């Protein structure tokens with residue numbers, strides 16, 4: 320696997336007594352033969368308080384191609400030995416575009432879950448808290464996962480549960496795979512920090528800007544870094560493939576939240 324870099328950002332919420340250190344590990348797109356050692360080395364070195372995985376750790380979560388998933392499960396298992404891990408659903412875990420085309424999802428009223436329950440159990444067995452349109456409270460902090468997997472196919476995320484989450488009178492961190500949800504659904508909500516991935520940094524970066532991201536198009540707005548002291552977007556961990564990454568190394572993001 321190409322060398323993984325480390326990016327560090329600060330977010331000031333005014334709601335914490337002491338600094339929390341959060342690692343964001345996103346968009347691995349686990350494939351056969353991947354080595355996650357470099358990611359684990361960074362996590363050990365940084366020793367974060369929490370590790371956040373906002374989706375697409377796996378290419379698919381459909382109960383098939385077990386061999387291709389071993390790197391993803393290894394990453395979760397070894398991460399959970401370093402700090403508590405929180406995992407939310409990306410578009411790839413929720414079936415990806417092609418499967419949904421076949422299902423003609425637009426006629427389905429409520430969004431069915433497309434992932435394999437056995438593989439979700441395995442994520443949990445590896446030590447992660449699996450957040451699928453829900454939240455948990457960990458040491459006085461609420462950590463939620465918005466399953467925005469179908470947003471690029473024109474479906475709004477499930478927002479009903481989010482109202483209860485936003486009304487909690489404690490600091491709140493939301494994992495939401497798609498940064499394009501931010502502007503429309505999340506920007507004005509009472510959430511201290513939103514963590515996203517999906518855009519892969521815009522794949523090629525020119526003059527510090529991404530070139531293309533699915534769901535955001537050409538010269539996308541949210542691809543890397545901190546926006547409005549509220550949204551942090553990871554460039555993800557998938558190495559160069561058929562389409563190379565240019566000026567855009569895979570990264571582990573570290574956030575100091577105060």
Ligand SMILES: [Fe+2]
Nearest residue numbers: 375409410517
């Ligand atoms: Fe994605």
